[in-house]
Amino acid sequence: MxxxxxxxxxxxxxxxxxxxxxxxxxxxxxxxxxxxxxxxxxxxxxxxxxxxxxxxxxxxxxxxxxxxxxxxxxxxxxxSPGMDRPIFDAEQFERYIGRQVNVKLDPSVGGRRKYKGLLLGLEDNHILVEVDGEVYPLYLDQIQEARLVPEF
The missing domain is CATH 3.30.300.70 (RimP-like superfamily, N-terminal)
Structure with a gap:
């Protein structure tokens, strides 16, 4: 994105x-x-x-x-943003705390670019995403694309 x-x-x-x-x-x-x-x-x-x-x-x-x-x-x-709504800024991340997200980074961090997990919060200049029980701080300026995971 x-x-x-x-x-x-x-x-x-x-x-x-x-x-x-x-x-x-x-x-x-x-x-x-x-x-x-x-x-x-x-x-x-x-x-x-x-x-x-x-x-x-x-x-x-x-x-x-x-x-x-x-x-x-x-x-x-x-x-329309659709069910897999894109997330563009800190305010939108704040709005969707507690929802599942797909995040793609550029550049990768520790050899990993893609994260799918629970959006826990927003602190300073990064979001916190829990993936398989581990919490990852992902810096806003490294997020290439972020979308909500559709809920059915």
């Missing part, structure tokens, strides 16, 4: 939030399937429909054309 720049996130937030949606996160993937992809995750209490995604995409496209915060061509994708 490549988080978008702070400037790009603010441009997107300026469109999404006034429309009544929560901005979950923004990714910019260069070289994605031969091109560039701007992926925007939105949510709201009653859930997200295809019409919600289309409305945000339409508004956001116009603003991005005017603001032009990205070089070159890219595809825009507006999506």
């Amino acid at each position: 490549q988080k978008a720049s702070a400037k790009l996130q603010e441009v997107v937030r300026g469109v999404v939030e006034p429309m009544g949606y929560e901005l979950v996160g923004v990714e910019y993937l260069s070289g994605y399937q031969g091109g560039n992809l701007l992926r925007v995750y939105i949510d709201q209490e009653k859930g997200i429909s295809v019409d919600d995604c289309a409305a945000v995409s339409h508004q956001l496209s116009g603003v991005l054309d005017v603001e032009d915060p990205l070089p070159g061509q890219y595809s825009l994708e507006v999506s």
Whole structure:
């Protein structure tokens, strides 16, 4: 997961939030399937429909054309976070304490990149994840991708 720049996130937030949606996160993937992809995750209490995604995409496209915060061509994708919701920042980690998470690090720590376990908490600049009875401190700046494990 490549988080978008702070400037790009603010441009997107300026469109999404006034429309009544929560901005979950923004990714910019260069070289994605031969091109560039701007992926925007939105949510709201009653859930997200295809019409919600289309409305945000339409508004956001116009603003991005005017603001032009990205070089070159890219595809825009507006999506709900889904059941395996991505986690982008400390505030979101705080919200999901007590839930199972999948975390991928870059670079690996002690030869390990992937952790699946219980999110125990957030301290300073790291999260605590319990995997098989052992607690691992994972630094926020080393997290490449983090997602909730769906509960059924």
